[in-house]
Amino acid sequence: MTAALVLDGVYQHVAGRMALNDIRLALPEGAWLLICGPNGAGKSLLIRLILGLDRPSAGTIEVLGQDLSRIGDSALVRLRGDIGAVLQRGSLLADYSVLENLLLPLRNAAMTRYDMARAARLTMTLLGLDGLENHMPRALSLGQQRRVELARALIHRPRLLVWDGLSDGLDPSVARETLEVLRTLKGNRNLSLIATDNAPDALTGADDRVAVMDRGRLLFEGTREALEAAGATRLDLRVALWGHP
Numbered sequence: 467m468t469a470a471l472v473l474d475g476v477y478q479h480v481a482g483r484m485a486l487n488d489i490r491l492a493l494p495e496g497a498w499l500l501i502c503g504p505n506g507a508g509k510s511l512l513i514r515l516i517l518g519l520d521r522p523s524a525g526t527i528e529v530l531g532q533d534l535s536r537i538g539d540s541a542l543v544r545l546r547g548d549i550g551a552v553l554q555r556g557s558l559l560a561d562y563s564v565l566e567n568l569l570l571p572l573r574n575a576a577m578t579r580y581d582m583a584r585a586a587r588l589t590m591t592l593l594g595l596d597g598l599e600n601h602m603p604r605a606l607s608l609g610q611q612r613r614v615e616l617a618r619a620l621i622h623r624p625r626l627l628v629w630d631g632l633s634d635g636l637d638p639s640v641a642r643e644t645l646e647v648l649r650t651l652k653g654n655r656n657l658s659l660i661a662t663d664n665a666p667d668a669l670t671g672a673d674d675r676v677a678v679m680d681r682g683r684l685l686f687e688g689t690r691e692a693l694e695a696a697g698a699t700r701l702d703l704r705v706a707l708w709g710h711p
């Protein structure tokens with residue numbers, strides 16, 4: 467079985483200090499991982515490494531079976547086609563309409579205009595964005611903008627979705643609906659998910675693995691049940707998750 471992600475001994479040196487220390491994680495394809503931890507834990511740095519946007523100072527990173535340090539240019543382009551990413555808020559192009567933003571990942575795809583329009587329509591319906599095609603991003607609410615960012619990450623039918631800041635900009639009811647959509651894709655298409663959030667409860671009931679980071683270190687990785695059991699005895703986990711022992 468292909469692994470969605472394997473991190474082995476990953477270190478990242480940033481601005482004169484080690485911002486990620488010996489991170490080791492593995493996730494089978496089709497599984498969901500929530501990486502949680504307080505501000506500055508290193509979640510976004512890790513996400514950038516997983517997406518190949520930065521290179522680690524040491525260690526190996528495999529995404530969907532590809533070792534990022536050995537991958538050639540054409541394989542990297544193919545790999546990017548298998549990944550969808552939702553990064554920080556406000557990543558929509560302000561001068562492009564919702565539809566134009568949505569079509570960006572397909573600009574080099576070997577698809578007819580008809581098929582592109584169909585993919586856009588299906589993805590917009592999936593995420594409850596019907597009727598917003600011609601709106602400009604600034605005319606949308608934060609939650610709508612976030613859903614367009616998600617739609618843009620899903621339009622090319624990726625095998626792996628990487629979402630930095632899961633509950634960022636989504637109110638609880640929209641977050642629940644969005645999660646249901648993703649669960650459907652997990653069931654239908656075996657979609658893998660790597661998501662980050664400050665709190666551990668964003669994916670409760672849906673994640674397969676939970677990782678807890680603090681100050682560049684991985685404090686815990688395992689099932690949610692194991693996290694709850696570990697939280698009963700481990701002060702460092704409670705401080706990372708709730709800010710107090």
Ligand SMILES: Nc1ncnc2c1ncn2[C@@H]1O[C@H](COP(=O)(O)OP(=O)(O)OP(=O)(O)O)[C@@H](O)[C@H]1O
Nearest residue numbers: 480481485503504505506507508509510511512664
């Ligand atoms: N480009 C950079 N230059 C200097 N330091 C950086 C840079 N990017 C990140 N850092 C530092 O690395 C550490 C980890 O940052 P990171 O953004 O990964 O944290 P995070 O867990 O995603 O936090 P948040 O929940 O606030 O998004 C922080 O101390 C941050 O200040």
